[in-house]
Amino acid sequence: MSETTPYGAAHRLLDLVTPFLGASPPVRVRAWDGSTAGPSDAPLLDVRSRRALRHLLWSPGELGLARAYIAGDLDVPGGADALADGLRTVWDGVADRPAPTRPGWRTWVGAFPAALRLGAFGPRPRPPAGEIRLDGERHTRRRDADVIAAHYDLSNAFYALFLDPTMAYSSASYRADDVTLEQAQTAKLDLICDKLGLTEGQTLLDVGCGWGSLALHAAEHRGARGVGITLSAQQHAYVTEQAQRRGLADLVEVRRQDYRALDALDRTADGRGFDAVASIEMGEHVGEENYATYLSVLRHHVRPGGRVLVQQMSRRAGSAPGGGPFIETYIAPDMHMRPLPETLAYVERAGFEILDVEAMREDYVRTVADWQAAYEKRFDEAVALVGEEQARMWRLYLVGGGLAFAQGRMGVDQVLVTRSAA
Structure with a gap:
């Protein structure tokens, strides 16, 4: 009708x-x-x-x-x-x-x-707030730092509006129908620690550590010593404060630096490499041209026989690698996603043995739905923090992202690998 x-x-x-x-x-x-x-x-x-x-x-x-x-x-x-x-x-x-x-x-x-x-004809309207405008060649260290600052340094208070108390900004792992977002994120952190085989006294490098959820969890619940790296000033400050407040300052170190700068540092105190390396939903942001370099950094910093876990988003073949014009303008201008088989080929060429691949697309549908529900409850607070236009942009981002995972246009997978002794 x-x-x-x-x-x-x-x-x-x-x-x-x-x-x-x-x-x-x-x-x-x-x-x-x-x-x-x-x-x-x-x-x-x-x-x-x-x-x-x-x-x-x-x-x-x-x-x-x-x-x-x-x-x-x-x-x-x-x-x-x-x-x-x-x-x-x-x-x-x-x-x-x-x-x-x-x-x-x-x-x-x-x-x-x-x-x-x-009345469709007229001058170009002013672009809304929040568009990320960048200069220079993609994936230089300066430009990557600018991208991270634009997206992640809104404020820690803003992200706390919809993230759970672990501040994990990645897909959770829902092992039952009746679990909360916090329980699902904690289950994801335990899952990663189990896959990496982390035990007391072992060392972990978290490349792109976000708000430190994994390094803090591994230290508090497994007794592991963790080093996290991030380009975000807000995240660096948050992890530093949390490590001190939770009595983990001796176990958790956070560095504000580019992953490519790790090659200039000792891998661990004895120079033999970390026992385990993780990189959670960061590989999408290094760029196609740098992906082999990114994997080589992960391999260089894990000891022979050590395990590496990469959790990474993928896209359906034939779709936009950057996620489309909206994502590329407002969220992650230089992101590059590829179908999972192409990533696995990169991983094998980098000298890793693939131990396990776990699809988490359905988990991401639930994760984003929980984020979205929390965000809507505090939408007025979001407006107060970042303004009406930015708040609407984030609503569109969460809704659109959830739909992309629900319809199978995007996926996310955990890829567990080991470095051969050679």
């Missing part, structure tokens, strides 16, 4: 986009003039301003839609759940249709008067 409100801007919007999509979008549209159009039982897309059309005109596709949403010119009323339903409906609707033929010049000419009447 379709809405029957008087013909207005909403109807003109659907008339405008339908020839380009090959069919009407599976949403109900409410325009700035109060008119509505589209199926009454479909998710509601609230086009609050003509400026939303200008975002799309200047940045067609995903990025323009994201900018319009973040700026508040486009909305899906009802919070994160409604936004997720809307994105899922649109994605499923597009995925089920054959690809539309490329619009010819007649389509573009025919659209011009409608776009003009709707």
Whole structure:
């Protein structure tokens, strides 16, 4: 059933986009003039301003839609759940249709008067807050530090809004249906320690340690001595404070440095390498051109016979390595994900023996759902900390990321390897 409100801007919007999509979008549209159009039982897309059309005109596709949403010119009323339903409906609707033929010049000419009447033409809108703008060549040490600062140094208080008390910013491991996020993250940390075989007195290097969840857990519950490295000033301060507060300062050291700088340091006090090395959801961020170097650093710093665990996101073959325009503009501009088999080939070429591969995609669906639920409960606090636009950007990120894992467009795996004695 379709809405029957008087013909207005909403109807003109659907008339405008339908020839380009090959069919009407599976949403109900409410325009700035109060008119509505589209199926009454479909998710509601609230086009609050003509400026939303200008975002799309200047940045067609995903990025323009994201900018319009973040700026508040486009909305899906009802919070994160409604936004997720809307994105899922649109994605499923597009995925089920054959690809539309490329619009010819007649389509573009025919659209011009409608776009003009709707006010789509005008100056480029100001980009919303939170876009990461970088200079220089990808994956230089300076640029990587700038990327990390832009994403992770918002404030520790902001991340505490939706992360669990361990401050683990990676997929948890849900071993039962009724466990909490904190229990699932603790289970993930125990799982990693078990796979690495960590016992009292052994040494652990955590490359890209985040807020120190693994190093702190291994020290507190296994008696292991850990060194974590991060480029984030906020994370470095947090781990330092936690190690002191929890009486672990003698067991946990955190360094603020690039992983490539590790080659200039003694591997451990005796120079023989760490007993175990972990790198949790950091390998996606080193870049395709540096991935072999990254693996060589991990191998160089583990003793012969020692174990290395990499937990890393993957993507479906044929999809955007960086996650798409929104992720590449607002979250991780230089990220590179690849299908799992390609990563495993890199790992074997680096001189590792693969011991175990565990898929955790379904765990990430639950992890992000728990993050999203916590974030929505404290959304007003997020606005107070980072502003309305940044808060909306994070809502879109959590919802979109959860959907990507749920639909199998992204995955995450734990890869356990050992360094041969050679």
